[in-house]
Amino acid sequence: MAQRINFSALVGAENQFFTLFQFFAPVAGIFLGPFLGITAVLLAEVSNHLLQGSQWTLLNMLRLIPVLFATFYFGSRNKKRLGIFIPAMAIVMFLLHPVGRTVWFFTLYWTIPMLPYILPKKYGDMLMLKSLGATFTQHAVGGALWIWTVPMTASQWIGLIPVIAYERGLFALGMAFTYILFNTILAKLDEKWTSGAVEVDKKYAFA
Structure with a gap:
């Protein structure tokens, strides 16, 4: 259901949207x-494509990838090298593109996922x-793929800069809220249902 609720349109391609699922x-x-x-996320995305009868175009298949990296980032607490390597590689891929080189400052957003591994x-x-790191990892991977597959001008990329701050801020808030909500629900369940099956951090659960 959340995959069918559009949040915002993607610039440069028709009928492509961010959805509530990314929250x-x-x-x-x-x-x-x-x-x-x-x-689990990949199965949900593929199932949604099959149920909707969506075309398996290259763009649609590539769009499955970024949220998987965000899922890995959010779930990895001790993968410092990968947490830095993934956005760093996205920056390199973006800057290798002729248009990307002219808007190099766009990739400064993608240094945000590195902060949790650099700061105390x-x-x-x-x-x-952590939520900001996950959503900007998703954005970094998506942006690196997008610039090589969807023709866009430098001015279009520049125009996205303020939009991204608002959009990714909401995504991060959505992730944080969802994490707290599920922690609260799972913490209230009987231990026999939660023990060993999922990781619950009661620090982020409302009593």
Whole structure:
């Protein structure tokens, strides 16, 4: 259902949207673990495509990828190298494109996922920073793929800069809210249902 609720349109391609699914899908990574979380999110995305009868175009298939990286990021607490490597590679891919080189400052957003691994642990473990890191990892991977597959001008990329701040801020808030909500629900369930199956952090659960 959430995959069918559009949040905002993607610039440069027709009938392509961010959906409500992006608000909470990456959270699966921290409850189920990064790899099981990725599997669950991928199955949900593929099932939605099949149910809607969507065409399996190259663009549609590529659009499945970014949220999987966000899920991995959100669910990985001790993968410092990958947390830095993934956005760094996205920056390199973007800057290798002729248009990307002219708007190099666009990629500064993609340094945000590196912050939790660079800052002291007490800051790096903050939920909102983790949520921002996940949504900008998703954006970095998506942006690196988008610039090579969808023709866009430098002015279009520049025009997106303020939109991204608003859009990704909402995505991060959505992830953080979803994480707290599910922590609260799972913490209230009987231990026999939660123990060993999912990871619950009672620090982020309302009593």
